[in-house]
Amino acid sequence: MLLPLPQNMSLPGLGLLLAFTAPVAAMDADRFAERLDRAARLNVSAPWPESQRILDELRVHLDLASHDQRVTYLMLESRNQAMDGQLEASLDTVETLLQLELEPHQRLIAHARAANVGYIARRFETTFRHLNAGMALLADDSLERHAVNLYSVAAYIYALAEEPEDAVIFGRKALAIAQRFGLAREQCAARQRLGFVFKRQRDSTAAAEQYRAAIDECAATGDELLIGTLDYAYGDLLRSIGRHREAEPRLERAIEKMQVHGYREGLSLARLYRARLALARDEADLAERMFRDALVDLTAAGNDEYVAEAHRGLAELALDQERFGDAVDHLRSSMNAREAYLQEVRDRRTAFLQVEFSVAEKERELARLREQQRIAELERQSLAQQSLIRIGLVVGTLLLLLLLLILWVRAVRDRRRFRRLAHRDALTALSNHTRFFELAETTRQLAMAKKRNYTFVLGDIDHFKQVNDRYGHLTGDAVLRKVGAALREQFGDKGIIGRVGGEEFGLALPGPDLATLLTGLEAVRARLRTIRVGEQPIPITMSFGVARPRDGESLTALRERADRRLYAAKQAGRDRVVAEGEG
Numbered sequence: 001m002l003l004p005l006p007q008n009m010s011l012p013g014l015g016l017l018l019a020f021t022a023p024v025a026a027m028d029a030d031r032f033a034e035r036l037d038r039a040a041r042l043n044v045s046a047p048w049p050e051s052q053r054i055l056d057e058l059r060v061h062l063d064l065a066s067h068d069q070r071v072t073y074l075m076l077e078s079r080n081q082a083m084d085g086q087l088e089a090s091l092d093t094v095e096t097l098l099q100l101e102l103e104p105h106q107r108l109i110a111h112a113r114a115a116n117v118g119y120i121a122r123r124f125e126t127t128f129r130h131l132n133a134g135m136a137l138l139a140d141d142s143l144e145r146h147a148v149n150l151y152s153v154a155a156y157i158y159a160l161a162e163e164p165e166d167a168v169i170f171g172r173k174a175l176a177i178a179q180r181f182g183l184a185r186e187q188c189a190a191r192q193r194l195g196f197v198f199k200r201q202r203d204s205t206a207a208a209e210q211y212r213a214a215i216d217e218c219a220a221t222g223d224e225l226l227i228g229t230l231d232y233a234y235g236d237l238l239r240s241i242g243r244h245r246e247a248e249p250r251l252e253r254a255i256e257k258m259q260v261h262g263y264r265e266g267l268s269l270a271r272l273y274r275a276r277l278a279l280a281r282d283e284a285d286l287a288e289r290m291f292r293d294a295l296v297d298l299t300a301a302g303n304d305e306y307v308a309e310a311h312r313g314l315a316e317l318a319l320d321q322e323r324f325g326d327a328v329d330h331l332r333s334s335m336n337a338r339e340a341y342l343q344e345v346r347d348r349r350t351a352f353l354q355v356e357f358s359v360a361e362k363e364r365e366l367a368r369l370r371e372q373q374r375i376a377e378l379e380r381q382s383l384a385q386q387s388l389i390r391i392g393l394v395v396g397t398l399l400l401l402l403l404l405l406i407l408w409v410r411a412v413r414d415r416r417r418f419r420r421l422a423h424r425d426a427l428t429a430l431s432n433h434t435r436f437f438e439l440a441e442t443t444r445q446l447a448m449a450k451k452r453n454y455t456f457v458l459g460d461i462d463h464f465k466q467v468n469d470r471y472g473h474l475t476g477d478a479v480l481r482k483v484g485a486a487l488r489e490q491f492g493d494k495g496i497i498g499r500v501g502g503e504e505f506g507l508a509l510p511g512p513d514l515a516t517l518l519t520g521l522e523a524v525r526a527r528l529r530t531i532r533v534g535e536q537p538i539p540i541t542m543s544f545g546v547a548r549p550r551d552g553e554s555l556t557a558l559r560e561r562a563d564r565r566l567y568a569a570k571q572a573g574r575d576r577v578v579a580e581g582e583g
Contacts, residue, residue: 032064036072043076044185044223047261048083051076071097071106078113085264085301087121105146108137112150119157120265122302124348127157148178148186152193159197161348167197185226188218192230199233204241211237228257229266236273239280247277268297272306279313288317304344308337324405335389342382346375425499427477428484436498440508441555443496447510448549455517456555457507458562459487459544462574464503471538478533479540486527490520514579517546521577541575548580 027035039054055077058065065073074097081090094114098107111134118127134150137143155171158164171194178187195210211234218227235250251274258267275290291310298307315330350372423435431439440456447454461467461483468476480503487497487505495509509517521544528540545566549558565578572578 027061027064029064032058032061033069036065036069039076040072043079044221044225046224048080049262052080055080067101068106071100071102075109075113078117082117082120083261083263085297087117090117091121091123091126104137104140105143108134108143108146108150111137112153115150115157116153119153119160120301122344122347124350131157144177145181145183148174148183148190151177152186152190155190155197156193159200164197164201167200168194171197184217185221185223188214188221188223188226188230191217192226192233195237196233199237204237207237208234208241224257225261225263225266228254228261228263228270231257232266232270232273236276239273239277244277244281251277264297265301265303268294268301268303269306272298272310275310275313279316284317284320288314291317304337304341308334308341311337319405324402327405332393339382339386346379350375425484427480428499430484430488430505431496431498433498433500436496436500436506436508437555437559439496440498440506443508443510444549444555444558452510453513453548455507455509455512455514455546455548456558456562457509457517457521457544457546458500458559458566459505459507459521459542460501460566460570461503462541462543462570467538467540471533471536475533475536475538479531479538482531482533483528483540483542486524486531490524494520514546514548518577518579521546525575525577543569543574544577545569546577546579 035054035058039051039058042051042054055073058073062070062073074093078090078093078097081087081093091114094110094117097110098114102110111130114130115127115134118124118130131150131154135154138147138150151170151174155167155174158170159167171190174190175187175194177183178190191210191214195207195214198204198207198210211230214230215234218230221227231250232254235247235254238244238247238250251270254270255267255274258264258270271290271294275287275294278284278287278290291313295307295310298310311330311334315327315334318324318327318330423431425432430436444454444456446452461479464476464479467479480499483505484497484499487507491497491507491509494512495507498506500506512520525542528542531538531540543566545562545564545568547558547562547565569576569578
């Protein structure tokens, strides 16, 4: 993931060097400096094409640039090339920059950029070479202020190189330096990268802590692209821990920001994370669209890990819809991408080891050889597995494949059905007693944290025993279903509804004010007075008790107050609502 660095650029190699001597048009040095400064500000706060238009305008006037202005120009254009997916051109631009006479801090920033872009381009030897070159410069203590980006990039890359301890160390160093020197934007980026390190280690608590801290820090920078990358990273973490309702708006905002800024890699990741959420919520159409949209740029970028995941998700969706041919195609594509990703992991690890050991003591040479032998053995095992897979695909018949797919479909469906049944009341399809109170507590905590309205309601069908005695239990069951349907129609999009007893129902509603809630309850009661079972009219009345939380009050206490108001409604003659201040 490319995080925006302070400065950027576009003509690689000789073309740029020739541009430095291009003829001067109607522009003086002050105007050049003003326009370059404008491009630098836009490079942080606006879509990259806006700053690139200024760089294109300035290209023929580079002979007016001072040394530092040329460095700034190259860094700006390098970033824009990376944002546009021109990764090789971006690397060439940074290499051109490194051929110039640079101040140590400028050279340090350039190495950080090259390591970042090199990793995205899967040029792992280039990545670790520039990381080591940058680290070597840090022997000069005066460069500490400028080391944030290098440490931050190192944290990200070491995490992916399966070196978690070093990744955490680098991430904390980046954050500490940014805090010490009051670098707000770098502090936000460092927290985001450190959050990714913890997320990679599946430490969701530590990752969430970093992402939450980064939210306010990023907002203060005004860097919409940086905020967007935080949105999809944090949104995917929320998705992974089951907080789907909070994850959705973050992922939607991230997609919008990536589109506005033309950041293709970020857009593909945001779409992939949105597809994960849609798949978790059984939103099949949205999941398929997002997986397909993400695949275009993921495939173009050679991001095989996520390409494999996207094809695997599309295969599962195809199986659910019994499109077995599509499922087979996606499964094959997923296996091919997975093989390519495993090769990438080996290449990445090999590049890391080669660079690390090239500067190590002679005594570590034996350990390096052993590691290479282990990698070679892994490669032999992988080749053997690939041969078995190919033989299996050739020999396996279509009938066997279809049988396996059908069994898989049934297993997936059964698993989902049993999961739903465990949380649902079989008669009304509402949440059952246990699930209702679990969700009621969750929504109460969220409402309290966000200082939103929250209302807890208990309702009971009046004289329900008489309905069973007079019309029979089958009719009584039909009445319960109609009551559940009436409550769901009125409040289904406003909160949690459950059947918590025989003829008792509960509502946990974050958001609506009391007047709106009471209007809704009256609408339910009016509808129940006219219900019919078959041709038989069976008017039903209900009593409701309504309570709203007090400061520090638990759900148990809130439920008890609602229950007392329900009892008061029954004692007052039934067929009524008793709310705050009544009963």
